[in-house]
Amino acid sequence: MRSERQEQIARLEGEFLGLVRSAVEAENAARRVGSEPLSVQVEPLGDRPGGETPADAxxxxxxxxxxxxxxxxxxxxxxxxxxxxxxxxxxxxxxxxxxxxxxxxxxxxxxxxxxxxxxxxxxxxxxxxxxxxxxxx
Known part of the structure; x- marks a missing residue:
């Protein structure tokens, strides 16, 4: 996820993780009874902060x-x-x-x-x- 503003990165991350959790829950609800439930583990690969340099710098x-x-x-x-x-x-x-x-x-x-x-x-x-x-x- 990329943004020039750190608060947007945090918001996007929260939305993304919420969608992933919802998708896993929906898939598990649709699976056959007795089948192994799906799970997900998200591991960040990096953590670059947001930032911006003005064009006139x-x-x-x-x-x-x-x-x-x-x-x-x-x-x-x-x-x-x-x-x-x-x-x-x-x-x-x-x-x-x-x-x-x-x-x-x-x-x-x-x-x-x-x-x-x-x-x-x-x-x-x-x-x-x-x-x-x-x-x-």
């Missing part, structure tokens, strides 16, 4: 400028990444792509080509320099 502006400088098209979007932790603490953060090209993300057909991959390193360096206060030349 310095680090976002630096990431947008760096992306354009290496020939990319900036895409601002919410996602579940390691940047969620600092954002949940009020620290502005961004996640940068690795460079290269890819598609069909999170599917069996996911692919990646490192053609242009060095642009990801260039972009990360430009953002780090901007965050350190180094002026562009």
């Amino acid at each position: 310095q680090i976002v502006r630096a990431a947008v400028a760096a992306t354009r400088a290496v020939g990319g098209r900036p895409e601002l979007a919410a996602a579940s990444t390691d940047a969620n932790v600092p954002m949940s603490l009020g620290v502005p953060a961004v996640t940068l792509g690795a460079g290269g090209e890819g598609g069909n993300i999170h599917t069996l057909g996911e692919w990646y080509s490192n053609r242009g991959g060095s642009r990801g390193i260039d972009r990360a360096l430009l953002v780090a320099l901007a965050a350190a206060g180094v002026e562009p030349v």
Whole structure:
């Protein structure tokens, strides 16, 4: 489950778990008498907090400028990444792509080509320099 707000994550989790419990109860009610009842155990795999960095934050502006400088098209979007932790603490953060090209993300057909991959390193360096206060030349 993903959200920029922690309270929405908690609400969604509660709704989801309630639906799972209801589904198990409904299946058990429909099973033959004497058959073993179904059960479910939900184990969270991770717990990323919600968070958001404003689009006008310095680090976002630096990431947008760096992306354009290496020939990319900036895409601002919410996602579940390691940047969620600092954002949940009020620290502005961004996640940068690795460079290269890819598609069909999170599917069996996911692919990646490192053609242009060095642009990801260039972009990360430009953002780090901007965050350190180094002026562009």
